[in-house]
Amino acid sequence: MSNDIAFLAEFIDGAPTRGALELAAGAVALAGQSGGDAVALAYGPGAAAGAAGLGAHGAARAVVLSDAKAPAIAAAAALVGALRGDAPLALLAAATPNGRDLAAAAVGAMNLPAFGPVRSVRVVEGRVQSEQATLQGSVVTTSEPTDAAATPAVVLVLPNTFTPAEGGSGTASVSQPQPADIGRLVEPTIVESHETEAAAANLEEATVIVAGGRGVQSEAGFEPLRELAAVMGGAVGASRAAADAGWIPYQLQIGQTGKVVKPALYIGAGISGAIQHRVGMQTAEHVVAINRDPDAPIGEFADLFVVGDLFAIIPKLTEEIRRRKGA
Amino acid sequence: MKFVVCIKQVPATTAEKRYTSDLRLDRAAAESVINPLDEYAIEQALRLADAGSVDEVVYLSMGPDAASEALRRALAMGGDSAVLITDPALEGADEWATARVLAAALDRLAPDVALMGMASDDARGSLVPGAVAAMRGLPLLSYGAELSLADGAARIRRLTATGYDIVTAPLPLVASVTDQVGEPRYASLKGIMAAKRKPLETWSLADLGLQGEQLQGAALTRVVEARPPEAKPPTQRIENVSAEDAAAQVADWLAARKLI
Numbered sequence: 001m002s003n004d005i006a007f008l009a010e011f012i013d014g015a016p017t018r019g020a021l022e023l024a025a026g027a028v029a030l031a032g033q034s035g036g037d038a039v040a041l042a043y044g045p046g047a048a049a050g051a052a053g054l055g056a057h058g059a060a061r062a063v064v065l066s067d068a069k070a071p072a073i074a075a076a077a078a079l080v081g082a083l084r085g086d087a088p089l090a091l092l093a094a095a096t097p098n099g100r101d102l103a104a105a106a107v108g109a110m111n112l113p114a115f116g117p118v119r120s121v122r123v124v125e126g127r128v129q130s131e132q133a134t135l136q137g138s139v140v141t142t143s144e145p146t147d148a149a150a151t152p153a154v155v156l157v158l159p160n161t162f163t164p165a166e167g168g169s170g171t172a173s174v175s176q177p178q179p180a181d182i183g184r185l186v187e188p189t190i191v192e193s194h195e196t197e198a199a200a201a202n203l204e205e206a207t208v209i210v211a212g213g214r215g216v217q218s219e220a221g222f223e224p225l226r227e228l229a230a231v232m233g234g235a236v237g238a239s240r241a242a243a244d245a246g247w248i249p250y251q252l253q254i255g256q257t258g259k260v261v262k263p264a265l266y267i268g269a270g271i272s273g274a275i276q277h278r279v280g281m282q283t284a285e286h287v288v289a290i291n292r293d294p295d296a297p298i299g300e301f302a303d304l305f306v307v308g309d310l311f312a313i314i315p316k317l318t319e320e321i322r323r324r325k326g327a
Numbered sequence: 328m329k330f331v332v333c334i335k336q337v338p339a340t341t342a343e344k345r346y347t348s349d350l351r352l353d354r355a356a357a358e359s360v361i362n363p364l365d366e367y368a369i370e371q372a373l374r375l376a377d378a379g380s381v382d383e384v385v386y387l388s389m390g391p392d393a394a395s396e397a398l399r400r401a402l403a404m405g406g407d408s409a410v411l412i413t414d415p416a417l418e419g420a421d422e423w424a425t426a427r428v429l430a431a432a433l434d435r436l437a438p439d440v441a442l443m444g445m446a447s448d449d450a451r452g453s454l455v456p457g458a459v460a461a462m463r464g465l466p467l468l469s470y471g472a473e474l475s476l477a478d479g480a481a482r483i484r485r486l487t488a489t490g491y492d493i494v495t496a497p498l499p500l501v502a503s504v505t506d507q508v509g510e511p512r513y514a515s516l517k518g519i520m521a522a523k524r525k526p527l528e529t530w531s532l533a534d535l536g537l538q539g540e541q542l543q544g545a546a547l548t549r550v551v552e553a554r555p556p557e558a559k560p561p562t563q564r565i566e567n568v569s570a571e572d573a574a575a576q577v578a579d580w581l582a583a584r585k586l587i
């Protein structure tokens with residue numbers, strides 16, 4: 001066992017995802033507490049060429065698990081190979097479908113303790129301690145591995161938990177692992193890829209989100225929300241009701257079965273605030289709700305609740321912000 | 328073609344959660360339901376059975392005795408039989424231990440597809456399907472918006488950032504599906520009556536040949552502290568004003584927090 005902190009770094013089209021850079025920042029912080037190095041485990045298209053560059057984000061070493069467009073799980077044999085031997089203290093994985101698949105593979109193949117998605121994580125006297133909100137956020141627990149548990153501790157991390165470091169330099173030393181024999185787990189292949197959406201802004205990366213629900217009424221009803229998002233440099237999101245209605249792609253759905261987001265500001269318009277939606281946005285730093293029903297549940301947990309018609313208020317708000325920015 | 332659908336009994340999503348003095352969930356106090364996301368796995372299996380491509384649907388759950396209710400409810404929706412794994416040694420089981428037990432049971436049931444939901448409602452990590460696949464050395468098809476079968480393989484549609492992929496793997500395998508497979512059916516009165524006569528077996532850890540020490544006290548994790556969430560500051564309200572005034576007040580509020 002070492003004191004290193006490993007993190008899964010996903011690459012898409014030759015570049016690390018913002019999530020990978022967030023985890024790098026988290027791994028650097030934890031490695032400072034444990035007295036080890038941050039080690040990147042890079043996978044996805046472009047990982048081989050881009051791995052060394054993760055040094056600029058604090059990785060001392062980078063291991064390339066895969067380089068091709070393939071299901072994330074196909075990198076599991078390389079992941080287990082990389083983790084065996086001098087196992088790191090913790091493995092940070094993004095709480096996204098791909099991150100979870102690889103985290104789960106490590107848990108199952110190596111019998112590892114799993115945590116999260118965490119609100120925060122730290123190393124205290126060599127122990128990895130994770131804080132998580134469970135049961136729809138009704139209780140907050142701190143957990144750690146048992147004494148008998150093997151390392152690494154596998155920790156799922158939500159987007160925007162760590163802030164990527166800017167302007168670093170340096171290169172990570174790059175290596176390739178010996179894949180472990182873990183049976184047929186890695187057999188899935190992609191047989192078709194379909195592009196249906198114009199590359200929408202990645203919701204998980206947005207610091208401002210303007211989300212619309214059933215109250216938006218139509219595809220065209222999202223236009224004022226897009227304009228508001230645009231003046232604030234933000235992205236548009238939605239409730240499942242709006243996605244189910246076909247007004248907006250599922251990729252922009254927020255909630256239990258959509259994205260879990262953690263922006264600085266979330267503005268919900270025409271969204272009632274059902275528990276399944278709430279679990280996807282309740283960790284936003286600031287929540288503003290616009291709803292014409294004074295008793296809508298979202299009014300119980302928003303920081304600012306505006307009772308009124310979204311179609312009347314949103315264009316005025318956009319105008320007002322534009323005016324103040326111009327001044 | 329045999330499917331085993333793994334379902335978990337959980338406290339109802341909207342149930343008022345109550346805690347015992349040591350801040351453990353008082354499960355007896357909360358109304359219990361089939362994990363809502365597992366209903367989509369049930370629905371997917373039953374649709375394939377309705378279409379004639381699946382011959383046998385078995386439900387598998389690990390939980391307390393009372394979890395047999397969830398299995399009966401699933402049987403009322405359709406399917407053939409159910410297995411409950413229950414054992415006092417499993418209290419407090421974490422994701423790893425849950426996966427270990429389900430993997431052992433699935434080895435015995437030997438389905439072509441072990442089908443799961445995309446996550447447990449009580450905020451677990453969506454790790455059980457992948458961990459079970461890794462333990463059994465079988466392919467994982469996860470987060471399927473739809474699952475279909477053809478030529479000794481299964482395929483799923485899986486959303487990507489800008490569209491979707493079709494991912495396939497040869498049987499047998501482990502799969503999970505999302506809430507996009509279609510709305511779960513309701514149990515009919517006839518279904519509820521029929522469910523009472525469908526076989527429901529109970530297995531202990533000994534039946535599975537899993538010794539206590541192999542399960543490490545049912546967990547590789549321990550809770551060192553539990554506390555209620557921080558109280559949120561009260562909501563500020565803007566109401567009974569014109570749209571212009573509301574917009575100006577919202578802008579002031581945002582500016583005061585340096586959000587614009």
Ligand SMILES: Cc1cc2nc3c(=O)[nH]c(=O)nc-3n(C[C@H](O)[C@H](O)[C@H](O)COP(=O)(O)OP(=O)(O)OC[C@H]3O[C@@H](n4cnc5c(N)ncnc54)[C@H](O)[C@@H]3O)c2cc1C
Nearest residue numbers: 213214215239240241255256257258270271272277292310
């Ligand atoms: C297993 C499961 C998973 C789910 N996962 C998710 C998920 O991931 N994300 C999610 O969002 N939901 C999810 N849901 C659905 C969730 O339960 C709610 O049904 C959904 O969030 C409701 O969407 P909504 O708030 O847009 O619609 P509604 O609940 O219908 O609310 C619409 C709101 O708009 C307001 N309104 C209408 N017109 C106006 C107007 N002109 N101006 C201002 N306000 C107006 C109304 O007052 C109302 O409050 C899930 C459900 C299940 C069972």
Ligand SMILES: Nc1ncnc2c1ncn2[C@@H]1O[C@H](COP(=O)(O)O)[C@@H](O)[C@H]1O
Nearest residue numbers: 333334389443444446447451453454455
């Ligand atoms: N105790 C359990 N019994 C049966 N299936 C389970 C159990 N726990 C988890 N699962 C399955 O694993 C899926 C993912 O759960 P989780 O990893 O806990 O989020 C669920 O949707 C279920 O299909």
